[in-house]
Each structure stands twice: as structure tokens, then as C-alpha cells.
Amino acid sequence: MSLFAGRDYRHLFAAQVVALFGTGLATVALALLAYDLAGERAGAVLGTALVIKMLAYVVIAPLAGAYADRLPRRGFLAVLDVVRAAVVLALPFVTEIWQVYLLIFVLQSASAAFTPTFQAVLPDILPDEKQYTRALSASSLASSMETLLSPVLAAALLSVMSFHWLFSGTTAGFLASALLVLTTRVPRAKPTARTAVLDRVAAGARIFLATPRLRAVLALDLAVAGAGAVVMVNTVNYVHDVLGFADAEVALLLAANGVGTIVVALALPRVLDRLAERTVMTTGALALCAGLAGALGLSLVDGGWAAALAVWALLGAGAGLVLTPVGRVLRRSTAEADRPAIFAAQFSLSHACWLLSYPIAGWGVTAFGFTAGWAALGVLTAGGTIAAVVLWPRRDPEVLTHVHYDVPADDDHIADAVRTADGGWRHAHAFTIDGRHRRWPGGVPVSA
Incomplete structure (x- = not known):
């Protein structure tokens, strides 16, 4: 509880929570909107929308990281929240697929600037490593709770209203997040000594590629993207077209993924006090490989609803083990002045991995079926896991x-x-x- 004694962190955490829950409602609504507009081709539409999202992340995040130290971060974050609220408010009114693509690009460009800036603020207001570690776990727990509870909330709401109304929850979340950020004292970033535009934009990527443990983190990002694309892109079609269930079961299967992550988030603070990040994160990658193997089995043999819930939960646990400690690794691998750049680089490079996995999950599964598509994603996940084990030295002082x-x-x-x-x-x-x-x-x- 001492972590939440500080007003600034308490408000930032609350801003994250309300924005996450709004985004969770929009995630369910966007999948259903794609299915409403495209039917059996919803996977391809959703895959394209997510590719557009990744392109925005890859391009915009390094630019935002390069100049985050020159902007008043509190005002910058609040403006980005308002932009996201306005875009989401327009989504229920679209009637054409191209309109979805356009709004997704604007929305995710704002998110690409917001997320790494927000992440870089946390080490500045929580200089103590133990508190920062617990803040990372709290953030992971918040994300897990959102993954768990917002689909359940969506399922309840869908029983009494159209999915279009779910977008209003996202709008409210972003506006509440903006108000909470404005009530927080966010310190200005320590200015970097780099002056050249290209040097500032590329600084984070150069640090990543020159640091062995960060090269391993990038490989683990690929493993997460390979497994996560199954959940993000294929859940709606798997539930509707294979299991034959309705919208509420889509939300519940996504919630099962959140259960896996939330169990990990609750356990990790104590685990990270005793085990190195390398051990925890590579274990998570192995869990992702096992989860994808389970998904591949479900595509070959009808394992039923219980088996699907177990596989989605395992995928969530593996992702939590990999992603929660990343902030600690970034923090100890970077000088303070380079933190905005390195968080932006992690955001950009990790989402570049999703540019490989989303087309496979969207277009590949639509064209060739679940078995072929998920086998290709399994290759990405296994390859990332093997590369991480090789690249990250066992002795890493x-x-x-x-x-x-x-x-x-x-x-x-x-x-x-x-x-x-x-x-x-x-x-x-x-x-x-x-x-x-x-x-x-x-x-x-x-x-x-």
C-alpha cells in the first residue's frame, strides 16, 4: 500500500486503469464491428486494422520519444487522451470498412505518442527500484484486470444493448484519464545531449541493438507477438465459426486470457526479488510456445470449450511473464537521459514484431485456415524464444x-x-x- 501513498503515482495509476477499461470495451466492440461489417472475413478486416495500428506505433513512437524531453509531459499526455476520446466517439457511426481504417490510424497514432511517454514518467516519480518493480506489477495487474473484467462487463452490457454503445465507455475512460493526468505533478524529462534529429530518433534503436539483453528482449517481443496474435485477431472467428457460440462467449474467452495474466501479475513482485529477469522472461516464452501448441491442437481436434479456456489462459500467463519485467530491464540498461528514447524504442520495435504476426493471423488464417495460420505463428514464437535464450548471456552483471x-x-x-x-x-x-x-x-x- 505504501506504493499508493504518493499522490502523483496514485493519480497516474488511476488514469491508466480507467483508460484501460475503456480500451477493453472498445477491443470487444471493434472485433464485433468488424464482424458486423465483413462477416466471415472479419479476421482479415481486423488483421488489417491491427496492421495499421502497428504501422502507426512503429513510425510515431520514435518521433515522440525523440522530443518527449522538450515538451511539458503532463499537458502532452492530457491532449493525447482527448484526441483518443474524440476518435473513439466517432467509431460507432462508421458504415464502411475504410472509415474504420482511417479512424484506427488516428487513434493509434495518439496512443503511439502517449504510451511510451507515460511509461518513461514512472521511473522519474519512483526512483526506488523496489517501488518501481511493484509499480510495474501493479500496471500488469491493471492490464490483467482490464483483460479479465472488461470483457465480462462487455458480455453483460451486450445482453441489454448493441455493441456500438461500448465505444462510449472508451470515450469516458480517456476523458477521465486526461483529468487525472492534469491533477498529477509530472516532472520534466532530463534533456538529452543529442541534438541531431536523426540521432535523437534512432538513439533508442541503437541502444537496443548494442545491448545483448535488449536484443534478447526484442526476440521475446517476437515470441509474444506470435502467440498474442491468436488471441487478438482470431478469437472472434474461432468462437463464432468453430465453436458456434455467440458474442458473450467471445468476451469470456478473452477474459480467460486475462485470468492467466492476472495470476502472474500477483505473483511476480516476490518472484522477481529472488529470480533474475532472464529466468522469468524465458520461462514465459516457453509457456507461450506451449500455449500455441495447445491452440494448434484445438485446430486439429475439437477439444471443446474448457480446453479453449485453458489454452487462452496459458497464453495470457506466458505474456505476463515476458512483459511485466521489461521495464526493469530497460531501466537498468539505459542512462536517465535516454529513458524516453529507450521506452519509445521498445514500444516501436515490439510492435514491429506484431506487423509480422497480425497479417498471418488475419489474412493467413482467412485464406488457409486455423491450422496453417497458427502453425506459422508457432514458428515465430519458437524462433523468438530460441533467439532470446542464445542472445541473453546467463551471466549478465x-x-x-x-x-x-x-x-x-x-x-x-x-x-x-x-x-x-x-x-x-x-x-x-x-x-x-x-x-x-x-x-x-x-x-x-x-x-x-
């Missing part, structure tokens, strides 16, 4: 010994360094890629 060359002897950074025989300066500290450290230590100098 925070403090690393490294050598600098061509650094002035009076530079404060090497005040504690020892001169080497070849003219370099050797010292050790908590290592991150930045302006002074452009390569990971490993027989190669970190600066030239």
Missing part, C-alpha cells in the same frame, strides 16, 4: 570492466581508471550504452 581510448587524462569520467599498457584507461561501473560507451565490452574498446 550490471557493473562491467571496460577500456576507454583517446580520452583526455583530465576527463572526470576516467578519474578512477587505471592506465593500460596500450595507452587506454580501464575502469568499471554500471554500464549502459551512451555517448561515451558506444559498444558493449567484450574485447572491443567501448569508446574510440
Whole structure:
């Protein structure tokens, strides 16, 4: 409870919760809107809408991260919430599929700027690592509760009203989020030393590609995308066309996915006090592989409703194990001034992985069936899992010994360094890629 004693975090968390619940209602409503407009081709329509969403995330997030340190973040976040509320309010009135695509692009462009900026604020208001870890778990728990409860709420509402009214819940959530953000003291970001536009935009990606554990995180993002596309894109068609159930069962199967994640979110704070992030996250990736194997089995043999609930729950648990610790890994892999850039890079690069999985789940399953489509997604998930295990060193200390060359002897950074025989300066500290450290230590100098 001490985590919520601080007013600023309490308000930000509340803003996240209300926006999440609104988004959860819209997720169910969007799937049903696609089915209403396209029938059996709903998977293809939803897949296209989600590809548009990913394109917005991949392009807009790095731009937002590059300039987040130059904007008043509180006002910026509130404006983005209002934009999202306005767009969602228009969705119930669309009559053509292209209108859905246009509104989704605008909506997700705002989300692409909002989410990484919001994520980068948390480490600034919670400098203590244990509190930050618990905040990450609380955020995961909130997401899980939304996944669990908003479909249940949607199922209840769908029994008495048209799904078009669900969009109004999203609008209310975004507006409430904007008000809560405005009542929070959000510190300005620490300015980065980078001035060139391209350098600022690409900084996060460069840090990712130069840091071994972050390359592994990117591989795990691919595993999550491969498994998650089954849930996000194919649930509505699987329930309607294979199981033969109605809209309420769509919401319940999505809720089962949330149950898996919520169990993980409740357990992870204590688990992460004892186990390394690598162990937890690779275990989650293996759970995703098992869940996709189960889904593939359901496509071959009718396992029934109970089996589907179990598989969707396992997929949710695996995603929670992978995604909840990511913030901790990003935080210890980056200097404070680079946090907006690295959170934006994670947001952008992870969603680039969904650009691979969403077309397979949408167009591939529509054209070739569940078995072929889910087998292809299984290849993505297994490949990401194997790559993560290989890329992430088992021994991954925070403090690393490294050598600098061509650094002035009076530079404060090497005040504690020892001169080497070849003219370099050797010292050790908590290592991150930045302006002074452009390569990971490993027989190669970190600066030239």
C-alpha cells in the first residue's frame, strides 16, 4: 500500500486503469464491428486494422520519444487522451470498412505518442527500484484486470444493448484519464545531449541493438507477438465459426486470457526479488510456445470449450511473464537521459514484431485456415524464444570492466581508471550504452 501513498503515482495509476477499461470495451466492440461489417472475413478486416495500428506505433513512437524531453509531459499526455476520446466517439457511426481504417490510424497514432511517454514518467516519480518493480506489477495487474473484467462487463452490457454503445465507455475512460493526468505533478524529462534529429530518433534503436539483453528482449517481443496474435485477431472467428457460440462467449474467452495474466501479475513482485529477469522472461516464452501448441491442437481436434479456456489462459500467463519485467530491464540498461528514447524504442520495435504476426493471423488464417495460420505463428514464437535464450548471456552483471581510448587524462569520467599498457584507461561501473560507451565490452574498446 505504501506504493499508493504518493499522490502523483496514485493519480497516474488511476488514469491508466480507467483508460484501460475503456480500451477493453472498445477491443470487444471493434472485433464485433468488424464482424458486423465483413462477416466471415472479419479476421482479415481486423488483421488489417491491427496492421495499421502497428504501422502507426512503429513510425510515431520514435518521433515522440525523440522530443518527449522538450515538451511539458503532463499537458502532452492530457491532449493525447482527448484526441483518443474524440476518435473513439466517432467509431460507432462508421458504415464502411475504410472509415474504420482511417479512424484506427488516428487513434493509434495518439496512443503511439502517449504510451511510451507515460511509461518513461514512472521511473522519474519512483526512483526506488523496489517501488518501481511493484509499480510495474501493479500496471500488469491493471492490464490483467482490464483483460479479465472488461470483457465480462462487455458480455453483460451486450445482453441489454448493441455493441456500438461500448465505444462510449472508451470515450469516458480517456476523458477521465486526461483529468487525472492534469491533477498529477509530472516532472520534466532530463534533456538529452543529442541534438541531431536523426540521432535523437534512432538513439533508442541503437541502444537496443548494442545491448545483448535488449536484443534478447526484442526476440521475446517476437515470441509474444506470435502467440498474442491468436488471441487478438482470431478469437472472434474461432468462437463464432468453430465453436458456434455467440458474442458473450467471445468476451469470456478473452477474459480467460486475462485470468492467466492476472495470476502472474500477483505473483511476480516476490518472484522477481529472488529470480533474475532472464529466468522469468524465458520461462514465459516457453509457456507461450506451449500455449500455441495447445491452440494448434484445438485446430486439429475439437477439444471443446474448457480446453479453449485453458489454452487462452496459458497464453495470457506466458505474456505476463515476458512483459511485466521489461521495464526493469530497460531501466537498468539505459542512462536517465535516454529513458524516453529507450521506452519509445521498445514500444516501436515490439510492435514491429506484431506487423509480422497480425497479417498471418488475419489474412493467413482467412485464406488457409486455423491450422496453417497458427502453425506459422508457432514458428515465430519458437524462433523468438530460441533467439532470446542464445542472445541473453546467463551471466549478465550490471557493473562491467571496460577500456576507454583517446580520452583526455583530465576527463572526470576516467578519474578512477587505471592506465593500460596500450595507452587506454580501464575502469568499471554500471554500464549502459551512451555517448561515451558506444559498444558493449567484450574485447572491443567501448569508446574510440
